[in-house]
Amino acid sequence: MSISISPASEEAFVGQQFDDIEQQRDAAKLGMWIFLATEVLFFGGLFLGYTIYRFTYGHIFVEASRKLDVLIGGTNTAVLLISSLLMAFAVRAAKLDQRRALVGLLAGTAVLGCVFMSLKGVEYHKDYVDHLVPRMGFKWEGADPGNAELFYWIYFAMTGLHAIHVTVGIGIMLVLTLLAWLGKFSHGNHNTVEIAGLYWHFVDIVWVFLFPLLYLVGHR
Amino acid sequence: MEEVVQPKVYVRTCIALLVLLAVTWSIGYINLGPFNLIVALAVSIAKAIVIALFFMHIKGSSRILHLAAVAGVIWLLIMISLTLGDYISRGWVPLNH
Amino acid sequence: MNGTTPAPETMKSATELVVERPGEFARENYLSIHRGVRAWLLTKDHKRIGLLYLGTILIFFLIASVAAALMRIELLTPQPKLVTSETYNKLFTIHGVLMVWFFLIPSIPTVLGNFVLPMMIGARDVAFPKLNLMSWYIFVAGGALALWSLIRGGVDTGWTFYTPYSTTYANTHVISMAAGVFVAGFSTIVTGINFIVTTHKMRAPGLTWFRLPLFVWSLYATSLIMVLATPVLAITLALISVERFWGVGIFDPKLGGDPVLFQHLFWFYSHPAVYIMILPGMGVISELITCFSRKRIYGYAWVGSASMAIAILGFMVWGHHMFVSSQSVYAGMIFSILSFLVAVPSGIKVFNWTATLHKGSIHFATPMLYALGFIGLFTIGGLTGLFLAALAVDVHVHDTYFVIAHFHYIMVGGMVMAFMGGLHYWWPKISGRLYPEFAGKLAAMITFIGFNLTFFPQFILGYLGQPRRYHIYPPEFQIFHVLSTAGASVLGIGYLMPLIYFIWSWRRGRAAGPNPWRATGLEWQTSSPPPEHNFEQTPIVTGPPYSYSAEKDVDLNLASI
Known part of the structure; x- marks a missing residue:
């Protein structure tokens, strides 16, 4: 099932505070996972706001949600899921010391991230044209326009915060691509790629929740 | 390894x-x-x-990573459930005496 | 490591002990090895980063103290004399913001925690030294933003930033102040991650979880709160800033938003943050009480688990700040019960400390005076907290000086006393030198007297109905305000004295030697000041902590150094 790699010159990458590479890798992974727990609660504030207002203004949320473009939202979900596949393979390539594959996979992940952001941009523009942006020409024909505006405010806050995270992720991927091309991650020094991967997958998970919660509040 | x-x-x-x-x-x-x-x-x-x-x-990873992975979610659930509890129960007290 | 053993019969107290036994000053140490500003600004040494933090938080402490002094002077008279209402609002805001986020929260964790945590667990450094340095730079950046906001005219929302005032009506620099706190929050998160990973992955061989010093347990519990609560504050401040900037937002009643939702989010962070501000202090007290009564801690596992219980339960009580908001009465009842529950682990700690004192061989050295002060003041602060957790009583004293007195007994009487105690206790390790013991004891007494004189009258004031955040009050309250201001002046002297003699002792103090207190922690098993990587050899731990023995009081040389 699994192939093991023998350590070549791994000890060269061990920080002075650590005893061996194992300790260093475990520490980095644990640190990243704790950071992700922090991120859960960072997004959590918005998820709480969403929950409370969806509980209070459920019907308006259903109405408002139907105006969002589910085709773009759904496609973007698929784009991120596939980017996560590339990222997982990138981590594998780093562990196996396959430099060319690593460069390609990291670049591919970054490209899919850009595809996601482009689609998001198209969608935001469409929202603007449809008068769905709060305070920027917002118009609502139905009842309770204030509550509908609240829904779109939350929509922009949640997707906006997520978009910031994707942008940061793309930046990280581009830097890692360059470093991988320079051969920085060879001979067992793959720690950075692995924890960057954890971040990327996390951003994917956030979107997995955002998609149904924002685009599919009720049935369409 | x-x-x-x-x-x-x-x-x-x-x-x-x-x-x-x-x-x-x-x-x-x-x-x-x-x-x-x-x-x-x-x-x-x-x-x-x-x-x-x-x-x-x-x-296949260590137990402490499992713990770190669920901690954020559990804390989010604490936050949401106690706050939602407030909003759900706000209507319970009849205001017209 | 240390050859000089004093004759045991002549020892009466740890203080006298020191006098008879001049220690050795380690010439080769973390301070001497790399010199120059550049070396300090690029250091990855946890000990130097601790000192960078010490200098930085002292600046904020001074600014916030000046704000407090101005308020206390203004409050000498029932009618405004010194400042306008607007200025008064800004003064209590800056006092709160700077004291909470730029002094109390970083105080013990980033200064004493950074300095001794790796040494206590026998490590060469924290797990992520570069991140550690980065956290200091983030902190400085956050502080700079806050000061910039202050220079531009300050903020008048109070440290709580309540909506809709902060989002819609305040005409002050809310966004830059919120941005400062937001940025500083990330430095807290980074420190928290670093401490958790360090405690998990960097312990010396043989140092199992139940052999850890209790200070490590308390820092671990604190870090847990730091990483799980601080992000909620960050998103909340971001939300009010965006709402203020954009003109509409999720707390905006015009859209059907609920300003009380802000309070939920804010207190989900800020109540646990109270425990960030007291748990590390409790850890320090466990170290001091054991060392200066020469006894093992009574009920080690209980004290350690109590830290964890406080950290976890502390997340479920935030609604007790909202009893008089539109929060439902039923939620209020749940939060009230949970708040009473959190008193149980706090009580366990107090009882275990006092049980540790029982039949101990007590040495009234300066750190011990602070520790004993802590126990008394924390108990008063904690018990008055129970008054406030009771729904009906809270309606009466909510937003009065009773609340002010209550949390100052915890924050100042608790945390600052513990910080001072810890600073005195580890000062010989930090500087390699001893502070003057008599001046130390005097300062500790003055602090204790000044503190009580400042804040005890405020319990009475609040109970009689003086609301917080007002600078005009009925003349019959004047006597209490005058007492309080007098106390604040005494307290100020109590804080200035250590500043002076610490600076003096940095160069002039007598050499301390590796272990002037004959303490058992690993941090005392290396030279003072410690070498760059803490230990010549990684220590191996074979037994439980605090292996003091009160019966063999005179034979203090049992730390096997």
Whole structure:
């Protein structure tokens, strides 16, 4: 099932505070996972706001949600899921010391991230044209326009915060691509790629929740 | 000694995720009443677990990583449940004496 | 490591002990090895980063103290004399913001925690030294933003930033102040991650979880709160800033938003943050009480688990700040019960400390005076907290000086006393030198007297109905305000004295030697000041902590150094 790699010159990458590479890798992974727990609660504030207002203004949320473009939202979900596949393979390539594959996979992940952001941009523009942006020409024909505006405010806050995270992720991927091309991650020094991967997958998970919660509040 | 997973594990994971996406998406066009939300959340949770287990290698990692992975979620649930408890129970006291 | 053993019969107290036994000053140490400003600004040494933090938080402490002094002077008279209402609002805001986020929260964790945590667990450094340095730079950046906001005219929302005032009506620099706190929050998160990973992954061989010093347990519990609560504050401040900037937002009643939702989010962070501000202090007290009564801690596992219980339960009580908001009465009842529950682990700690004192061989050295002060003041602060957790009583004293007195007994009487105690206790390790013991004891007494004189009258004031955040009050309250201001002046002297003699002792103090207190922790098993990587050899731990023995009081040389 699994192939093991023998350590070549791994000890060269061990920080002075650590005893061996194992300790260093475990520490980095644990640190990243704790950071992700922090991120859960960072997004959590918005998820709480969403929950409370969806509980209070459920019907308006259903109405408002139907105006969002589910085709773009759904496609973007698929784009991120596939980017996560590339990222997982990138981590594998780093562990196996396959430099060319690593460069390609990291670049591919970054490209899919850009595809996601482009689609998001198209969608935001469409929202603007449809008068769905709060305070920027917002118009609502139905009842309770204030509550509908609240829904779109939350929509922009949640997707906006997520978009910031994707942008940061793309930046990280581009830097890692360059470093991988320079051969920085060879001979067992793959720690950075692995924890960057954890971040990327996390951003994917956030979107997995955002998609149904924002685009599919009720049935369409 | 680092270990790597067979490629087919990742491919299968991704296929499973895309199938789950198709499920959410299609459920969105059927009126299930409150179950629209429940099914959507259940599928999202399933997807998140699959990503964490296989892409993020929670499967086969140490217990402390499992703990770190669920801690954030548990704390989020504390925050949401106690706050929602307030909003649900606000209407309980009759204001007209 | 240390050859000089004093004759045991002549020892009466740890203080006298020191006098008879001049220690050795380690010439080769973390301070001497790399010199120059550049070396300090690029250091990855946890000990130097601790000192960078010490200098930085002292600046904020001074600014916030000046704000407090101005308020206390203004409050000498029932009618405004010194400042306008607007200025008064800005003064209590800057006092709160700087004291909470730029002094109390970083105080013990980033200064004493950074300095001694790796040494206590026998490590060469924290797990992520570069991140550690980065956290200091983030902190400085956050502080700079806050000061910039202050220079531009300050903020008048109070440290709580309540909506809709902060989002819609305040005409002050809310966004830059919120941005400062937001940025500083990330430095807290980074420190928290670093401490958790360090405690998990960097412990010396043989140092199992139940052999850890209790200070490590308390820092671990604190870090847990730091990483799980701070992000909620960050998103909340981001939300009010965006709402203020954009003109509409999720707390905006015009859209059907609920300002009380802000309070939920804010207190989900800020109540646990109270425990960030007291748990590390409790850890320090466990170290001091054991060392200066020469006894093992009574009920080690209980004290350690109590830290964890406080950290976890502390997340479920935030609604007790909202009893008089539109929060439902039923939620209020739940939060009230949970608040009473959190008193149980706090009580366990107090009882275990006092049980540790029982039949101990007590040495009234300066750190011990602070520790004993802590126990008394924390108990008063904690018990008055129970008054406030009771729904009906809270309606009466909510937003009065009773609340002010209550949390100052915890924050100042608790945390600052513990910080001072810890600073005195580890000063010989930090500087390699001893502070003057008599001046130390005097300062500790003055602090204790000044503190009580400042804040005890405020309990009475609040109970009689003086609301907080007002600078005009009925003349019959004047006597209490005058007492309080007098106390604040005494307290100020109590804080200035250590500043002076610490600076003096940095160069002039007598050499301390590796272990002037004959303490058992690993941090005392290396030279003072410690070498760059803490230990010549990684220590191996074979037994439980605090292996003091009160019966063999005179034979203090049992630390096997």
